[in-house]
Amino acid sequence: MKFNKIFHYVIGVIFWCFVAAIAGLATLVLIYGNDLPDYKNLATYAPPVATRLYAADGSLLIEYAAERRVFIDFEDMPKQLINAFVAAEDQNFWTHPGIDMRGIVRATLNNTMRLFGFNKKFTGASTITQQVAKNFFLTSDRTISRKIKEAILALRLERSFSKQHIMTLYLNQIFLGARAYGVGSAALMYFNKPVKDLSLSECAFLASLPKAPNDRNRAVERRNYVLGRMVKDGFITKQEADIAAAEPLNINSGFTEQMEMDFQYFAEDVRRSLLDQIGRETLYNEGLYIKTTIIPEYQRAAATALAKELDAFNKNRGDGEQKLQGAIIAMNPHTGRILAMVGGRSFIESSFNRATQAYRQIGSTIKPFVYLAALEKGYGPQTLILDAPVVGWRENNKEWKPENYDRKFLGDITLRFSLETSRNVPTVRLVEDIGVRDAIETAQRFGVYPKNLEGGRLNESLALGSGETTLEKLVLGYSAFVNGGRAVQPRMVDYIEDRYGNVIGGQSHKQIEWNPELLPPQSDEFGEPLSDAQSLYQIVSILQGAVERGTGKQARVSGHTIAGKTGTTNQVKDVWFVGFSKNLIAGVYLGYDTPEPLGKGAGSHMAARVFADFMKTALQNESNQPFPVPDGLTFVRVNRNSGVAAAQDPNGIIINEAFKSGQKPNPAKVSDDTNQKPMLGGIF
Numbered sequence: 001m002k003f004n005k006i007f008h009y010v011i012g013v014i015f016w017c018f019v020a021a022i023a024g025l026a027t028l029v030l031i032y033g034n035d036l037p038d039y040k041n042l043a044t045y046a047p048p049v050a051t052r053l054y055a056a057d058g059s060l061l062i063e064y065a066a067e068r069r070v071f072i073d074f075e076d077m078p079k080q081l082i083n084a085f086v087a088a089e090d091q092n093f094w095t096h097p098g099i100d101m102r103g104i105v106r107a108t109l110n111n112t113m114r115l116f117g118f119n120k121k122f123t124g125a126s127t128i129t130q131q132v133a134k135n136f137f138l139t140s141d142r143t144i145s146r147k148i149k150e151a152i153l154a155l156r157l158e159r160s161f162s163k164q165h166i167m168t169l170y171l172n173q174i175f176l177g178a179r180a181y182g183v184g185s186a187a188l189m190y191f192n193k194p195v196k197d198l199s200l201s202e203c204a205f206l207a208s209l210p211k212a213p214n215d216r217n218r219a220v221e222r223r224n225y226v227l228g229r230m231v232k233d234g235f236i237t238k239q240e241a242d243i244a245a246a247e248p249l250n251i252n253s254g255f256t257e258q259m260e261m262d263f264q265y266f267a268e269d270v271r272r273s274l275l276d277q278i279g280r281e282t283l284y285n286e287g288l289y290i291k292t293t294i295i296p297e298y299q300r301a302a303a304t305a306l307a308k309e310l311d312a313f314n315k316n317r318g319d320g321e322q323k324l325q326g327a328i329i330a331m332n333p334h335t336g337r338i339l340a341m342v343g344g345r346s347f348i349e350s351s352f353n354r355a356t357q358a359y360r361q362i363g364s365t366i367k368p369f370v371y372l373a374a375l376e377k378g379y380g381p382q383t384l385i386l387d388a389p390v391v392g393w394r395e396n397n398k399e400w401k402p403e404n405y406d407r408k409f410l411g412d413i414t415l416r417f418s419l420e421t422s423r424n425v426p427t428v429r430l431v432e433d434i435g436v437r438d439a440i441e442t443a444q445r446f447g448v449y450p451k452n453l454e455g456g457r458l459n460e461s462l463a464l465g466s467g468e469t470t471l472e473k474l475v476l477g478y479s480a481f482v483n484g485g486r487a488v489q490p491r492m493v494d495y496i497e498d499r500y501g502n503v504i505g506g507q508s509h510k511q512i513e514w515n516p517e518l519l520p521p522q523s524d525e526f527g528e529p530l531s532d533a534q535s536l537y538q539i540v541s542i543l544q545g546a547v548e549r550g551t552g553k554q555a556r557v558s559g560h561t562i563a564g565k566t567g568t569t570n571q572v573k574d575v576w577f578v579g580f581s582k583n584l585i586a587g588v589y590l591g592y593d594t595p596e597p598l599g600k601g602a603g604s605h606m607a608a609r610v611f612a613d614f615m616k617t618a619l620q621n622e623s624n625q626p627f628p629v630p631d632g633l634t635f636v637r638v639n640r641n642s643g644v645a646a647a648q649d650p651n652g653i654i655i656n657e658a659f660k661s662g663q664k665p666n667p668a669k670v671s672d673d674t675n676q677k678p679m680l681g682g683i684f
Contacts, residue, residue, distance in 0.1 A: 043160070043161065043165075045168075045169055045172075047069060047071060047172055047173065047181075047182075048065070048069065048284075048285035048286075048287075049065075049069050049070065049071050049285065049286065049287025049499055050063040050064065050065030050068050050069050050070065050185065050284075050287065051063065051064040051065060051283055051284065051286065051287060051288040051289075051290060052064075052070075052287075052288070052289060052290065053263075053267055053270060053290045053292055054289065054290065054291055054292060055263075055292060055294045055295065055296050055299075056291070056292065056293055056294060056295050056339075056494070057295065057296060059296055060188065061263045061266075061267060061292065061294065062263055062264070062267045064271060064283055064284055065284055065285070068178075068179045068180045068181060068185040068189065069172070069180075069181040069182050069184070069185050069287075070182060070184030070185045070188065070287075071172050071182070071184065071287065071499065072168075072171065072172060072182065072183060072184040072195055073168065074164045074165070074167060074168040076195070076196060077168075077171060077183070077195060078195060078196060078198060078203060080200050080203050080230075080235070080236070081171075081183060081195060081198060081203040081206065081207070082167060082171070083203075083230060083233075083235040083236075084200075084203045084204045084206070084207035084226055084230060084235075085128070085167075085170075085171065085206075085207045086128075086233070086235075087207070087226060087229035087230040087232075087233045087235060088204075088207040088208060088210075088211075088225075088226045088229055089128055089131070089207070089210060090127045090128040090129075091229075091233055092127075093127065093128050093129075093163070093167070094163060096127060096129075097155060097158050098127065098129045098130070098151070098154035098155040098156075098157060098158035099127060099129075099130065099151050099154055099155065100127050126150070127154060128166065128167065128170050129154040129157055129158055129166055130150045130151065130153075130154040131170060131174070131210075132154075132157060132166055132169050132170050132173065133149075133150050133153035133154045133157060134150050135170075135173050135174065136169070136173065137153060171183045172184070174210055175210075175213055176206060176209040176210065176213050177209055177213030177214045178190070178213075178214075183195055183206055186206050186209070187202070187206070189252075190202075190205070190206070190251050190252060191250070191251070191252060192252050199244070199247060200227075200236065200240065200243075200244040201223060201227075201244040201245070201247040201249065202249075204223045204224075204226040204227045204230065204244060205219060205222075205223040205226075205249060205251075207226045208222035208223050208225065208226045216251065219249055219251065220249055223245070223249065224245050227241040227244055227245055228241065261347070261348075262296075262299060262300065262303060263294065263299060264347035264351075265341055265342055265343035265344065265347055265351075265353050265355070266292070266294055266299070266338070266340075266341040266492070268347070268351060268353065269341070269343075269353060269356060269492060270290070270292060270492050270493060271283070273492065273493075274290070274493075278504075286498060286499060287498070287499035288496055288497065288498060288499070288504075289496065289497040289498075289499075289501075290493055290496050291493065291494045291495050291496070291497075292492055292493055292494065293337040293338050293339060293491055293492055293493065293494055294338065294339065294340065294341070294492075295339045295340065297617070297618075298330055298339045298340040298614075298617075298618050299339075299340045299341070299342075301340070301613075301614050301617035301618055302328045302330060302340035302341070302342050302586075302614050303340075303342050304613070305328065305610045305611075305613035305614040305617075306326055306327070306328050306342050306588070306610055307345070308610075308613065309326070309590070309606055309609060309610045309613075310323075310324050310325070310326055310345055310590070313590075313598075313602070313606070317599065322592045322593065322594060322596070323345060324345075324590060324591070324592060324598070325344050325345055325350075325354055325590070325591065325592065325593055326342075326344070326345070326354065326588065326589055326590040326591070326607075326610070327341075327342060327343050327344065327353070327354035327355035327358070327471050327588070327589045328340065328341075328342050328355070328471075328586060328587070328588045328589075328610060328611075328614060329341045329342075329355040329356075329471055329472055329475055329586065329587055330584065330585065330586040330614065330618070331475055331476070331479060331490070331584075331585050331586075332583060332584065332585075333478075333479035333480075333482050333483045333488070333580060333583070333584070333585040334479075334483045334486075334488070334583065335488060335491060336476065336479070336488035336489050336490050336491045337491045337494075338490055338491065338492050339584070340586075340614070340618075341353075341355050341356075342355065343355045343356065343357075350593075352593070354471070354589060354593075355470070355471045355472055355589070356470055356471070356472045357470065358470060358471070358589070358593075359468040359469060359470055360468055360469075360470075360569075360574045360589065360591060360595070361465055361466055361467065361468055361569040361570075361573075361574060362448075362465045362467065362468070362469055362474060362567055362569070362574075362576060363464070363465035363566075363567035363568045363569040363574065363575075363576060363604075364422045364424075364464065364465055364551075364565065364566060364567045364568060364604075365465060365474060365565050365566070365567030365576045365577075365578055366443055366448065366449075366462070366463065366464070366465040366467065366567070367419055367422065367427055367463070367464075367465070367565065368419065368478070368481070368539055368542075368543060368565055369439075369442045369443040369446055369448060369477065370427060370430065370431060370439045370442065370443070370463045371415060371418075371419050371427075371430070371539065371542070372442055372531060372535060372536070372539050373434055373438050373439050373441070373442040374415065374430055374433075374434050375415075375535040375538050375539065376442075376531060376532065376535050377434055377438075379415055380415070380538070380659060380660065380663040381414065381415055381416040381538055381541070381542060381643070381657055381658070382414050382415070382416065382638060382643025382657060382659075382663070382665055382666050383414065383415045383643070384412040384413065384414060384415075384643065384666065385412070385413060385414070385415055385418055385426040385429055385430055386411065386412055386426065386429055387404070387409050387410040387411060387412070387413050387418070387423055387425055387426045388409050388411065388425070389401075389409060389425070390402055390425055390428060390429065400460070400461070402424050402425050402428045402460075402464065403424060403425065404423050404424050404425055405422070405424070405568070409425065410423075413426060413641070414640070414641065414642065414643040414666075415430075415542075416542050416545060416640065416643070416657070417640065417641055418430075419542050419543075419546065419550075419565075420542060420545045420546045420549065420550030420551070421546075421550050421551060422546075422550070422551045422565075422566060424464055427463055427464060428460050428463065428464070430463075431460050431463040432460065436459060436460060436462070436463070439462075439463050440453060440462050440463065440467075442531075443462075443467075443477070445530055445531075446476075446477035446480055446487070446530055447473055447476055447477050447487060448469050448473055448474055448477040449462070449467050449469060453467070465567060465569065466569075466570075471576075471587050471588075471589045472490060472587075474576070474578055474587055475578055475585055475586070475587040476488060476489075476490060478565075478578045478580060478585060478587070479580075479585050480530050480531070480536075481536055481539055481540050481543070481563075481580070482536075482540060482563075482580050482582065482585065482627065484529060484533065484536070485529030485530040485531045485532070485533065485536055486527075486529065486530070487527065487530055533630035534630055534632055534633055534658075534660050535660075536630075537627070537629060537630055537633065537658060538658055538660075540563050540627050541563075541627075541657075541658055543563035543564055543565055543579075544561065544562070544563040544627070545640070545655070546563070546564065546565055546566070547562045547563055547564050547579065549640075549653065551565075551566045551604065552564050552565065552566050552577065552579065552608050553608075554605045554608035554609045554612060555577055555579050555608040555609075555611045555612050555615075556612065557581075557612055557615045557616055557619060558616075559624055560581055560615070560619050560622070560624050561581060561582070561624055561625065561626045561627060562579055562580070562581055562615065563579060563580055563627070564577060564578055564579020564580065564608070564611065565577070565578055565579070566604035566605070566607070566608060567604055567607075568603055568604045571597040572597055572598045572599075572602050572603060573591060573592070573595040573596060573597055573598065574589065574590070574591035574595065575589075575590045575591065575598065575602065575603055575604045575606055575607045576588065576589055576590075576604060576607050577604055577607035577608040577610070577611045579608075579611050579615070581615070581619060581622075581625065582625040582626070582627055582628070583625065584615070584618060584619070586611055586614055586615065586618075587611075588607040588608075588610045588611050588614075589607065590606055590607050590610075629658070632660065632661060633658045633659065633660065634658075634659045634661075635656045635657065635658055635659070636656070636657055636659060636664070636665055637654055637655070637656055637657075638654070638655060638657045638665045638666075639651070639652050639653070639654060640652065640653040640654065640655045641653065642666060642669075643657070643665055643666040644665055644666050644667070644668050644669075645665040645668075648667075648668040649668055
């Protein structure tokens with residue numbers, strides 16, 4: 001009888017405690033549950049995701065995001081990665097209703113014993129579901145009210161969503177250090193691999209990060225702790241844990257930062273362009289996949305070649321106020337796809353991109369456009385031009401006396417020889433004969449000079465490169481020499497996909513990769529050619545001569561057909577080289593940011609040397625491809641200096657010269673003291 005009374009008493013106490021707990025819980029729900037945020041939008045969770053730039057070969061270049069994040073579906077997460085987080089963070093995740101009563105009791109006992117001096121670790125009782133509730137909707141304040149709200153939200157989340165969905169939310173939202181949010185971004189940041197390729201050891205390491213995401217000192221210890229928990233929970237065997245614990249942790253948290261350093265000038269130009277096109281919110285939060293045109297091997301070769309020349313020059317000049325700067329840009333001349341771009345010595349020192357933003361005088365790199373204007377008017381490579389002093393000319397109300405770089409005059413020389421050796425005085429005489437407007441119009445037509453040059457700004461000195469433009473515009477202009485006269489626009493991005501794989505940006509399909517075997521674009525794709533094919537080939541042939549035996553000898557690449565032109569401004573303040581093979585064009589600029597003479601020994605050979613170093617790497621696995629010859633040209637062996645047929649003037653350099661219909665070699669001199677007059681133009 002007495003036992004029955006005690007039993008009923010205990011049952012009563014338990015009952016009323018249960019009623020009190022229910023009442024208390026109901027009260028807490030009434031107090032804290034009415035103003036909780038709406039959690040139902042998590043059913044279609046689309047987190048802010050980092051936009052990523054990829055190179056032409058698919059390798060990651062850089063991210064644009066306030067938070068680094070890559071969204072991963074539950075089905076795409078390795079089983080052991082999920083198990084590692086469960087073992088480390090919430091052993092009862094798959095069975096509890098959102099809060100873990102056993103975990104709460106265990107944590108309460110451990111923490112109470114710790115207060116009384118027992119050797120127990122301080123433990124928490126937040127479940128993965130509670131962490132989702134906190135991370136999405138609540139603050140991290142250590143208050144009773146926040147913990148109550150967290151528990152209520154966790155219970156509601158469990159009633160509304162599957163365990164798989166909650167785990168997906170958690171693993172894509174959790175902060176794991178190094179600005180990485182979610183396991184997808186962390187796998188790339190720490191190990192440079194997607195989550196599907198993570199080893200057991202790497203999975204355990206990521207699962208150890210939520211407790212101390214920025215502490216690397218105990219990385220191995222914490223990874224091994226997670227492996228031990230996985231053994232206790234039955235996810236892996238002791239043998240599997242031992243093998244994983246013996247695996248070195250090759251954490252590569254600097255990978256993305258290093259890639260950023262290598263590609264920052266290019267990436268910054270892409271960023272500025274996309275900000276104008278799609279806006280900041282889309283660029284930074286919508287997880288775009290941006291396939292760029294850059295080729296990493298070319299980029300590294302360009303950066304190395306430029307740095308080598310700049311470092312050598314600056315070292316020899318000592319600690320001056322200014323350091324020599326420079327830029328290099330490489331393109332496919334047929335498509336305008338930018339394959340490499342370096343805009344200066346260091347992006348950290350200066351983000352100013354000297355490949356696209358620096359307007360500088362371009363010196364003799366303008367001359368091919370002037371000589372093309374003459375070829376279009378019927379001049380030929382063999383046409384004689386007088387290289388003799390010019391006096392009495394005035395420009396901008398000042399007397400102007402153009403000079404050659406060597407301060408010498410050679411008399412009658414061929415148009416080819418004049419351009420190959422970059423003679424100034426014959427160029428001025430050529431401009432005077434064909435007309436300043438026509439000479440400069442060619443440079444404008446090819447996009448090198450702006451089209452709004454009028455009046456007094458159209459003068460002979462422009463034909464010698466006193467006008468300003470950017471390296472990018474100059475390279476685009478030269479591209480038309482070798483691509484059939486097509487005006488191409490610079491292209492940095494092939495295509496953009498949103499996070500769901502849809503191509504955006506007004507493109508209905510991905511950009512077809514350029515293949516050297518493809519035929520050039522049809523005329524209706526890019527409009528009418530900027531010049532006729534025969535005149536363009538004659539310019540290309542002369543520029544090939546400039547590299548082989550003229551001012552561009554430093555740009556030669558053994559085993560490859562290269563054409564190009566040097567450029568030096570007055571007092572050697574800026575030096576240039578633009579050159580190309582059949583399918584690759586590159587331009588180099590060197591100079592101080594505040595223009596001043598580079599000093600003794602400096603010259604365009606420095607820029608040509610950078611070009612050659614780059615091209616040697618870029619073309620090392622390519623077979624030689626001569627420039628294509630258009631129909632209608634006749635080739636005759638002539639003396640390069642006189643333009644006379646080799647049979648009549650065999651002494652000196654003999655070349656195969658390209659003649660249009662109606663053109664022919666110069667006649668031989670009648671006597672040593674009788675000079676042959678120019679064939680066209682009356683130039684004296």
